[in-house]
Amino acid sequence: MTAKNIALLAGGYSGEYEVSINSARNIASTLNTEKYKVYTILINRESWFYNSADGKKTEVDKNDFSLTINNEKIKFDAAFITIHGTPGEDGKMQGYLDMLGIPYNNCNAATSAITMNKAYTKALVQDIENLYVAGSVQVFKNQRQSIENEIYRLKFPLFIKPNNGGSSVGMSKVLVKKALPEALERAFAEDEQVLVEEFIKGREFSIGIVQFEGEITVLPATEIISSKEFFDYEAKYTPGISQEITPANLSPNQNERIKRVVKEAYRLLNCKGMTRIDFILEETTDKFYFIEINTTPGQSANSLIPQQVRAAGMDLGEFYGKLIEEGIGR
Structure with a gap:
């Protein structure tokens, strides 16, 4: 049985970069090496690359999502996406892989x-x-003044959180109205959209x-x-x-x-x-x-x-x- 080449995608552009690396490390350590040859591909804003065991860095050819190692072109049977946040959890990576016809482990681009x-x-x-x-109001960065009255109709305490992403960075619990502006600033530092939600x-x-x-x-x-x-x-x-x-x-x-x-x-x-x-x-x-x-x-x-x-x-x-x-x- 020939082992399948699996691209294990980790890293990403969010505050959970290191968490994603830890996820990839655990997945790679548990997969059956007789069935799967795993290549951990690190994704950041500057480059997509694979580090071999001897420390050699190989850039991914994004034209066909392949690696060339020792003059051998390696193409992948599937990708395992373990990037938390963008571009692995928001559909961007899924759309790219769909265009190339490379299967992956999670939701499609639209659902993601x-x-x-x-x-x-x-x-x-x-x-x-x-x-x-919970009762909530979605706030866009350029609309926060006009939507203030809608927020005040919610029942305090409130949770303020970036609307996109799952890292819980930029999240606050607000007990009184005067604490709201600072909490919104913290959330808007992470995202252009913020969700203001009643505490349950x-x-x-x-x-x-x-x-x-x-x-x-x-x-x-x-x-x-x-x-x-x-x-x-x-x-x-x-x-x-x-x-x-x-x-x-x-x-x-x-x-x-x-x-x-x-x-x-x-x-x-x-x-x-x-x-x-x-x-x-x-x-x-x-x-x-x-x-x-x-x-x-x-x-x-x-x-x-x-x-x-x-x-x-x-x-x-x-x-x-x-x-x-x-x-x-x-």
Whole structure:
């Protein structure tokens, strides 16, 4: 059996560059080397390149997405995108690969672009049965003065977050009106669009969903208990700040309801491969409040999806291999 050439795409242009590198490292270490020959391609604004084991840097030929190593042209059977943020999670890389006919592991360009935008995603999923969305206002950088009254109609406290991206950089919790301008500035430093959203008090969870051979599988949920007020970038990536419980302590009824809701969201958004939905169960009502969907969730050794795959009794290397084969088969 000849091993397939896999381009493992990592890096990107967002604040999660290093997180993406860690994800790629974990994926490469778990994939079956007899089935897959993995080339980790690092993507940054200056170049796309592969570093060989001896430290030699080889630039990607973007005309056909290939490498030339020792006078041998290497073309890829598939790409595994693990870039968080742009250009790997927002559809740009997917569109490029589509034009070249190279299969990949996750959602198509349209779904990736839509789900990267938190406000647009909420507008699409809000009619799903048993799914709720917090009151919110989408603010564009050049319109913030004209929309001020709409923001003040929301119920404080508020969450202010960049509308595109999933790194939680630039995110703030605002308790009073006078703190709003500074929070908006922080978010606008990361994005041209900002989502201002009512705070929902409750337990916070994250759950993986994957489709293999036409069947949607929901992984065991993770409950996130943070010592900070909310699960921001620091809480995500600083050891000891947050406790992650997988599988989460949920009743059979809650688990069944959650599975139905996230499967419907996955179908409605036309997702492919592996995604992760973050949500809150409201404290007083037990209602399911949608936070966001991640179509390229983190894959470092202790990230949520690997935790959930292990909790489901699945082998991580086999899981990643099935994602590759699923992409090739589409």
